[in-house]
Amino acid sequence: MAEAKGDTVIIKKYANRRLYNTQSSSYITLDHLAKMTREGVDFKVLDAKTGADITHSILTQIIMEEESATGEQMLPVNFLRQLIGMYGNSMQSLVPHYLEASMENFRSNQAKLRQAFEDSLGSNPLAKLAQQNLAMFKAAATAFMPGMSEDKPAEHEKAQEGELDALRAQMAEMQKKLDKLGK
Incomplete structure (x- = not known):
């Protein structure tokens, strides 16, 4: 995958959960997006039907898969508890x-x-x-x-x-x- 650094690659997510890289004109997987992230490729994931930016939820999904697939968890349980505890807190925006x-x-x-x-x-x-x-x-x-x-x-x-x-x-x-x- 040879995306140019500096250009934001647009990925479209279809209702059938398939991801389409508009730059390479090919279907990709979450593993491809994880690799692109590690390589420093900037991308944006858009819902193909609504056009809504769903990059955040896709990146969160990649993290969840990485955490469960490798057996080695990077995010400690205590950290996750503290992070969840910050939702709704007055410090949440910081x-x-x-x-x-x-x-x-x-x-x-x-x-x-x-x-x-x-x-x-x-x-x-x-x-x-x-x-x-x-x-x-x-x-x-x-x-x-x-x-x-x-x-x-x-x-x-x-x-x-x-x-x-x-x-x-x-x-x-x-x-x-x-x-x-x-x-």
């Missing part, structure tokens, strides 16, 4: 702004932590040692497998990107463990 700001701060701090971790790898002697070991391993591999000596730049970049992705995955796993410890 909660959305507070939650948005909190989530933005969380994401910002997460990005700063990831950047600090990546920066520390460059000055870490153990990371340098690991890089030297990797270089020695590659040299040994090219000695035993002559085809390996044709180190193509694109393949090298892909390998480095894969290593970065592995580090990011490790950081995400560490973040999950830290979150569990914090509970």
Whole structure:
């Protein structure tokens, strides 16, 4: 799905509960919308019959499916109880702004932590040692497998990107463990 970032994709929901992406001219599922959300694609879901904006209810439905399908729940029961308790409260109008700001701060701090971790790898002697070991391993591999000596730049970049992705995955796993410890 290659929607351009910055453009709002219009999704129409029909009475038969089917979702239609007007940009790609195809039917999609809630899983597709969840993926689009993770990729930062801005979309709006409209009721095909009335034209009403139902994005909020669709996003809530995606959250409910994620909470029940994965087995790992992100929203603690106590948080949900407190959130429900805020409905009808005089502070209700402030909660959305507070939650948005909190989530933005969380994401910002997460990005700063990831950047600090990546920066520390460059000055870490153990990371340098690991890089030297990797270089020695590659040299040994090219000695035993002559085809390996044709180190193509694109393949090298892909390998480095894969290593970065592995580090990011490790950081995400560490973040999950830290979150569990914090509970």
